[in-house]
Amino acid sequence: MKYWAYLFGLVLASAACRGIGQNTYNDVPDTAMLAKAFETYREPAIVHRRFKHADIEPLILKRRDGGAFEVTQLGVSVLKKAIYQVKYGQGPKKVMLWSQMHGNEPTATMALMDIFNFLEGAGDGMDNLRNLLKEQTSIYFIPMLNPDGADIYNRRNAMDVDLNRDARAGATVEGRILLEAAKRIQPSYGFNLHDMNIYYNVPGTPNPVTIALLAPAYNAERDINEVRGNAMKIAVGMNRILQGYVPDGVAKYDDTHSPRAFGDNFQKWGASTVLIEAGGYKGDPEKQFIRKLNFIIILNALIEIAQGSYAQYDIAEYEALPFSDSKLSDLLLRNVGASRDSIDYKVDLSINRDEHTVESDYYVRSRITDIGDLKENYGYVDFDADGYHFMPGNVYPKVVKGVGDISPEQAMEWLRQGYYAIQVANAPENRHHSLPLMIFSGRAPTPASPNLGRDANFFLAKDGKPAYAVINGYLIDLSSPPNETFKNYVW
CATH class of the missing domain: 3.40.630.10 (Zn peptidases)
Incomplete structure (x- = not known):
């Protein structure tokens, strides 16, 4: 041509x-x-x-x-x-x-x-x-x-x-x-x-x-x-x-x-x-x-x-219009207390929820995208975690029959007890779910840590007790019912 x-x-x-x-x-x-x-x-x-x-x-x-x-x-x-x-x-x-x-x-x-x-x-x-x-x-x-x-x-x-x-x-x-x-x-x-x-x-x-x-x-x-x-x-x-x-x-x-x-x-x-x-x-x-x-x-x-x-x-x-910047994330946690090798420190965590398409629907999988001094960064949800400490969660010790056997109220109670992941015996054909939990049917999720690229599934604790849960990048206040629509998946 x-x-x-x-x-x-x-x-x-x-x-x-x-x-x-x-x-x-x-x-x-x-x-x-x-x-x-x-x-x-x-x-x-x-x-x-x-x-x-x-x-x-x-x-x-x-x-x-x-x-x-x-x-x-x-x-x-x-x-x-x-x-x-x-x-x-x-x-x-x-x-x-x-x-x-x-x-x-x-x-x-x-x-x-x-x-x-x-x-x-x-x-x-x-x-x-x-x-x-x-x-x-x-x-x-x-x-x-x-x-x-x-x-x-x-x-x-x-x-x-x-x-x-x-x-x-x-x-x-x-x-x-x-x-x-x-x-x-x-x-x-x-x-x-x-x-x-x-x-x-x-x-x-x-x-x-x-x-x-x-x-x-x-x-x-x-x-x-x-x-x-x-x-x-x-x-x-x-x-x-x-x-x-x-x-x-x-x-x-x-x-x-x-x-x-x-x-x-x-x-x-x-x-x-x-x-x-x-x-x-x-x-x-x-x-x-x-x-x-x-x-x-x-x-x-x-x-x-x-x-x-x-x-x-x-x-x-x-x-006169400014050019777009790129300092926004789904969730920004500021001043999170953390510990490593006997060193205590505070750090900001940027978390994104990546979408994965399945037919006409999608689920999200979250990851920690940045760590450190993020004062010039922002989040759709922006939370000052000063006074809270990063706490990995536990896997519930019993196997539940299926997703339908877990109510939202039960999910919240498990979170308050420090359980963030639940194993089910029978994964549904449509593996999407809207519960505030990590649900898996095979291998258990990788334990959480405040490191770059890691899945965002952990707790923010005060006085050693979970006060907030971060489940798949969603911030959940454990003192009240969640107000999010969760796009989660049975792993």
Whole structure:
């Protein structure tokens, strides 16, 4: 494929069809209107992150029978799953949005299903917005670019290639589908929709980065031309909305230029491209609140593109956003008393709960990720353990028949007695459980110690008695019933 000729042609075509500010539209939707639209048009079939291609495909195909969209199959993945394009509008401003090129980054795909529902709506006082989009934009959605990865909740495709590092080589069938769509459409705007891990924080604060924004750099020098500058302005409009929902919860993603990445290349090819990374938000493990934020900022950005109103924003406002830091963990214990070789000391412990996918569910396995002076670090749960001492737990001496024979009350009582692990004779076929215990059916868990990389299963003791339990990275106050939803597993 003659990529250089293609890229040069795309740059010229994109520049020719730009036309910022040619239309004025004064009825700008406010945040309350967009939030109401989300609640009205939220797709009820998708309620968790680990949906599969078979869940999304019917939601796409049903659009073929209505008059709002044009649905086209662009090709198939490595494992022969269909990849679709959903087009809305017939206007001169061409916009491309693609989601889930990383299979385990599903938040924007959920939001696109909600946007599809909104665009099909009528008679709700927002038809003027739909008409604006129809007349001024042609929007090309490619939801779930990596269906094979999505089906196993994996970042890479079935060839083990990161699709977002395939813009230059075009080695994957999915990467070529996106490249060919860009060549055919020649967009003026692009939205590269992703998730990032939940451990990014806004620098100097305990706030998770709920949304990271980026106008990717089109060269190593990170120069700003009109194309990238317009992307920065679109991001400013997004940030202004987000500050009303997650004050100080927005940052920029790393803008180091990657010559292999799609966002960087779309920017180079002449499409003002914004990267949206859905991060973390406390109490939102399935990212349903962040799904709402994606719906609002994407829809508002499309409206601002249609009316040209993003041109009002100042690039300096984008540049003032801090870059994401990475000093957040699931649990941070400060000033934990510990002993080793007759040496008593205090130490901070950072603990993360790593997710392991099983079909449409997952369990977590925790580990100690850092030890020492962590004063500049933070936790979703941040606990000052001054006055408490690290205490390994014991394995309950009797074998219990099965998980169903253990009540939550009994589990808590065993924890208060210093037992953190229970052996069961019969492991259930579905090995997930929600009890605040380590449950095993074979070999006993490794004894705990305050060392890097070790499983986080121990007690915080006061006067030699357990006061708190740390079970699989969850902090449990033994003086009251637990208020967590545990994602544990029978080992």
